Every structure is written in C-alpha cells, then in structure tokens.
Amino acid sequence: MSTPNPPKGIMEPTEQLAIIIPTLTGIVGRIQPAQLDNETPCAAFTVQGVLDHMISGARAFAPAFRGEELGPAMPVQADPEKHPVTEFRQAMVELLDAVNAPGALERTVSAPFGDVPGSVFARFVAFDGLIHGWDLATATNQPFDPPDEVVAAVAAFARKALTPEMRDGDTFAAESETSGGAGRLEKLVAFSGRSL
Template sequence: MNVTDMTDTTGASTMHGNEQLAIIIPKLREVGARIDPSQLDGPSPCKEFTVAGVLGHMTGLASGFAPMFRGEEPPSGDLPPDDSTDLTRFDRAMADLLDAVQSPGALDRTIQTPGGEMPGAVFARLVAFDGLVHGWDLAISTGQPWDLDDDLVAEIDGFARQAITDDLRDGDAFATEQQPAADATPVERLVAFSGRMI
C-alpha cells in the first residue's frame, strides 16, 4: 500500500489530520518565533538544509498546500518579490495552512499532491507527519524543545508506518530508517523512522 491508496481508516486513530495540525502548527509558529536571525545559516538534521532552508521548504509547501485544501489551484510560476523575512513568511504560511485545512470540505476533497492524487483527509495526516518531523528539525537546530503529547505522536506514528513504505525511501524525501536509542522519546523514535539520525 502506498500513500495514494490510503483512506482515512488508520486503525484506532481518534484525531483527524486537521485536528493534529491544529496542535502542530501553533507549535511550529512558536518555534519559528523564537528563532534568532543569527541562527538561520546554521545546519539542520534535514539533509543539507540550513535552518533557513528548512523554513523556506516548509513555507513553499504550505503556500502550495493551502489552496489545495480550499479547492483552489496552487500558485504557479514566479511569485512577486516578498520583502518580509524568512521567519515572517514562515509564520504567515503556517497560519494560512491551518486556516485552509480547517476550511469547509477540506478533508473531503480529492487533492492532486506531489505524491499523486489522494483524499484530503489522508493528505492532512501526511502534512501533520511532515510538520512534526520538520518541527523537530527546527527545534533541534536552534536549541528549543519540541514537546508534543505522546498520544498525538502515537497517532501520527501509526499513520507514518503505514504510509512510508520502502519504495518511498529515496534518500531525499525519506532516508533509510535509523535505529533510535533505547531511551528515545516517542518523537525521537518517529523522527528516526523518518530517516533522521538521533
């Protein structure tokens, strides 16, 4: 089974993807707000990305995903210049994504994603997983905590282990699963599953 074949029946899950994002996105915005501009050029655990690179990557994805959840066409071509900073663009994009995923019909739409066509409910779970992992990247890179409720992490972990199959581990989006330490937290175990070194 791959992500595009999944429906929103992820075992004993009790939270929809938009509910997961309602927790994760505010935490992402908190981490972003505490990043000092002097940290933007620093390295991150996300394959060759600096902190600014992770922010830019997430901002770009969120800016493309938000219209999809609203049933609109994503932006194409060159966008007009933006004189805001990496941090303010990131915060604005995260706020817009959360608004979009909470919009009427967002989870019911069939969305044409970079990974293929999939139900909005499934795509929201994938975005929550991505946000959790990249939030860890940013927090670790800038010396911040990345504390999430264990129940939330368990739900996202259960989805990820169904969705992320070996054929998706191309070394780019997902690297080879890493072995976490015996005392790893639930977040660290999920991050290791994504291919991050802990």
C-alpha cells in the same frame, strides 16, 4: 498509492495541525538571525532552508485543500529586514484555514505523490510538520516536546503510509536506529530517516 484508514479513535488531522502549527510558530519565533545558517538534521537544508521549504509548501498546499489545482512550491525570497516568523505565521494560518474549510478533508487532493483524499494529505502535512519541527528545534538548541497523543497519532499514520518508494534519500531516508531509551518522538524521527 494506497490510502490507509487511521485506527478508530485516533486524532483527526485538523486536531493534530491545530497543535503542531502553533508549536512550530513558537519555535520559529525564538530562532535568532545568527542561527539561520545553521545546519539541520534535514541534510538538504539549513535552518533558513527548512523555513523556506515549509513556507513555500504551505502556500502551494493551501489551494489544493480549497479544491484548486496544486501549484508549484515557489521559492521564498527571505527578507533580511524581517524576522522569518512573520512570513511563516502567515503561511501557516492560510494552510490551517484551508484544511479546516468545509469539504477540505473529503475532496481529492493532487499531492506530489499522487491523488489522495484531503484527510490523508493533511496527515502527511502533520507528519512533515512534526519532523521539520524537530529539525528546527535541534538545529537551534530549543526544546521540542509535542503532546504524546499527537506524536502517537502521527506515528500510527506514518507507519502505514510511508512506502519504500518514498524513501528516496531526499524526502525520506532509510529508518535509522534508536537506543533502548528512545521516546515516541525520537522513534518517529528515526523512522523518517533522520539520524539521532
């Protein structure tokens, strides 16, 4: 696949993730046990399903940023006795540490969609995190207002990097329509294929 270069002056993926991941952790920390079975805008997943997907993805991607072979995203076995934020936080800390490790953004990463520079894959991780953050917030009636600078940086990358082949209806669907008053985040969510 092509590896688009971000416009000059755009936020680095490490800066994006340093904001997105704590924001996500805050949302997860406010999820109530009774909400785990709620449906989300991500059609394939409940709230628990999104959490499991993100945790298993983080655990698979962190080794790739360390230069290890990308392993399979192993299913997460949720412990009903524990709040999901504990496992989520641990997985995200490991991922953020791996992305910030020396050389992580320069090395080639074997991503699910092909070999790409670590910097490109990190931007995909930021894009994925922002969209799933919206999924979780929407499904649990929480506010989600990431900084405009972060949304703009993620959107600038996504609009160059998301190819028609990726819109398989599973990972991403066809872009949905937005109202005239839609903000940056709503436009990005619609671009990813979510229905508003």
